[in-house]
Amino acid sequence: MDAPYVLVLYYSRHGKTAEMAQQIARGVEASGMEARLRTVPEVSPDTQASQPEVPADGAVYCTLDDLKSCSGLILGSPTRFGNMAAPLKYFIDSTSALWLTGALIDKPAGAFTSTSSLHGGHESTLMTMMLPLLHHGMIYAGIPYSEGGLINTTGGGSPYGAGHHSGQNGDKPLSKDEIALCRAQGGRIASLAAKLGDKTC
Template identity: 65%
Template structure:
């Protein structure tokens, strides 16, 4: 039998969302379950543009099997006009077969995002990212206020999921943002273990 894992699936253009994904993966593994980092290729307005089958660096591209077989999902994207980035949306739009089979029903999910301005649409991005996951029947796991750093953050961090304020200068994650990412990953990992249907 395959070992259970939480899929940490993200798209990152400048590296901030990738950093968040890595800290979320750390939290997942603190819960005692494997974290599998995956990304999606960029898309182009040029219909003949293609990406290599394996990225030059970073996580591998996500397959349908990676998503279908996960015990939980963390989905991350930079904010694009208050919504997820097109490459991630394109990937999610192609998961109809998983919706038809019910492969993701009752699996826990969380969302995370990074933006270049504090009021650049972090919360709307997180909320709209949840919608396809609800259609898939997933169980959403935000960040509860028992994570006290939610009350003192001056950058990213929401009850809908971790967020990061990168600014125009691509500011690295601060300590609060890191801790909230790890906490989200740990909570998701714990829930994935509790909600697994097979013994």
């Protein structure tokens, strides 16, 4: 049997969501569990026909087996009009077979997001990612207010999940509080996955 792992699955257009994913993975691994970073391909008019099977750099593309076998899931996307980005939604829409078999029931899950404007739909984007996870029977866990960064942040981050305010040009680095919240979220999902281990793969 493979070692348990938390799947950090994200789509990143300009790199900020990918940076968050890396910080979340650090939080997972600091808790003693493996973090598996995966992404999804772009969606184009000819869908995946023009996409290489393996990305040129960064994380590899997620498979349904990656998702099925995870012990926990943290889903990330930039904000697109207050919603998750189309490539991530396209992938999630392909998971009906896992829904039919109940493969993800009772596994812990969370979500994270990045946006260029401070009030650009952080929380509604997290909620759009939350909904399919609930349909899969997953146990959604946000970030508790015991995390000091949640009170102190002047950028991203909410009780619904980690966030980043990248600025209009996308050049703002992750703040100290945003990094702390990413790591805290990764650690929390890993801890819950360990406690719920009898139910996972």
